[in-house]
Amino acid sequence: MSEIVMTNAKGKTEETVVPGRRRFLASSAVAGLAGASLSLGLAGCNKGSSDAAPAAGAASAASGADPQANIKWDKYEVHPGKLDTYYSFSSGGHSGDLRIHGLPSGREIRRVPVFNVDCMSGWGITNESRAIIGTKPNGQLNYNTGDTHHVHLSYTDGVYDGKHLFVNDKLNGRIARVKLDTMECDAITQLPNVQGFHGIFPDKRDPVDEKINYTTRVFCGSEFHIPHPNDGRDINDPSKYSCLFTCVDAVTMQPRYQVKIDGNMDLVATSYDGKLACSNQYNTENGVHYEEMMSAERDSCIFFNVARIEEAVKAGKFTHIGDSKVPVVDGTKASNTDPKTALVVYVPVPKNPHGVNASPDGKYYACSGKLSPTATLIEHDLVLKWFDGGLKDPRDTVVAEPEIGLGPLHTGFDGKGFIYTTLFLDSQIVKWDLEAAKKAYQGDKNAKVVVDRIDVHYQPGHGFTSMGETAQPDGQYFISDNKFSKDRYLPVGPLHPDSSQLIDISGEKMLLVADHPLYPEPHDSIVVRRDIIKTRQIYDLNEFPLATKSVKDNRVERNGKKVTVHLTSQAPAYGLREWTVKKGDEVTIILTNLDKVEDLTHGFGIPNYNISFVVHPQQTQSVTFIADKPGVFWCYCLNFCHALHLEMRSRMLVEA
16 A cells, blocks of 8 residues: 655655555565565464465555445544543553553543652652652662553452552563552562563463462563573573573562563463463573574473472572572473472473463463464463473474464454464564464464454554453453554654554454554553553541641651751642741651642642652652752642642742
8 A cells, every 4th residue: 555745855845655564574574584584484384374474565455445445433432531441451562650541532541650750640759659750868869760561450260350560670670559449659678680571471370279269370471591690600691591480479479489481581471270480482502693493493481380489489499699589480491390399390392482371271382483484372271281291292282373474463353263463574463363273283274363353553562452451351342562653653753652543443444444653662461451450549647657647737847967857738738838948958848738628739849959759638748858958949849739729839838
């Protein structure tokens, strides 16, 4: 298909036809991979491949009809005063935050700061948030950067329960938990001895006690292999590099144990019966340069036998790494050859896989090839059968491996037997039939595996279906998060937005129904029915031990060089008109919002002192700083709250 772009030459607007831009993007990406001596086709050979992808754009060009001509657009509109059907929770990438959108409107409702400093809310500025993020002995933040990649909610019996959300920091190896009643982060934990913490997934139920059917653990995969301990002794010996798979307690947010493995982990998935966790792996070659990481025709999808690992830890069959007290068990391939004692199994899959997802019925795992045009379907019960000694070859757990297109990455399920996979190089979403793929793998040449494909703009990364990561998928929508958006939105300079495209999958054919620009760079998202999320609008004053509960209790306390200001806000005034400190004092301001009206948030800023934060109704927040600049400083409300908002001020007087 051709596209029209607007150019300006000598002050005139012209229309220029640029044929096959999406095809150009795909072919140039393939050429780049070819320059790295890759052979994409070789890894696609299997027992029953079928329905190889046509040339990019062929599906849409061949039909000749506009697939959007008969769309009933009202279905996707959210009129003023109406609410969206779904929440979409999305990672923010190297902004370090979490984003919340409404669907199908695509409206951004909130950004939740997690690993980043946010001067709107005061995250990373208030004492309460700094205690969660972590500070050094000198009071500086341990990190003020982060890279969120994957977000997942807590579960009860395989369905989101709306209690917590877990998100990773790939950059600094941290896991965070967000309370969904207030949409605020309440815990951050550093994982020991890991780099490139990428994949994350909560368990969907705990099988140890049949009465426990909710999330008790979160599984975390590390992508970058490093020496253990990473203290400088083996930096030039990659044979001693390895990765750690970490289990974190969902309540205490502390690591329970780690598993030492071969290869680099990417994404993580968990089973619906709580027995297995898994991760797709690339670089089983243990290379340190990219060409070394792509020499093998197959890598792995590794499965962790959760009960056996926990039994090994309980029996004391573990070691420690460096100063960490977290138990580490041996999950390397060489130490896990006997199925009846193995803690893990490495299932060979083609090539540099990127993405693994569990089907909603709990029967299968779909693992995409990335550098192979294939997706691999692995059966849950066959993995358990291998652990019981009923299978000799881990490859016997594979039940399908169809060719679906170039650059398959991430997969979603609709609960109706169809699978949706993003094709990064083809810039398409492909819809394929699970049962037909199994038949093709067994040699049925008439099995129609690929049933539909649709172009997206451009290079889709993560893709996900509505409620598709639960036992209750509804088969309504697929979201394609695309990494390139050239020519799709108004130009805003060299930094382009990412592109999130809404696709209706409720019918036989996929329909592209909306484009939503996104601030770079989200990675993964989940789509959750709105009835699952139950939020609070007002805090309970009694939650905060430092709260100033009455205007009568506003005061200034001095203890040597330390000054504490107990302050209230109630529109349109602060509880103290002014207060006086001395240059060099350590000042702590404890601010309580006494208003009980929903949406009546107050802010607090001090010019030239780097202080900016908000307090929501009935909430208390505090800041601490050194009064190192003498003079008059007008403290003012940052958040518009009242007709007299501009007059809502107080004076901090700093004596020289």
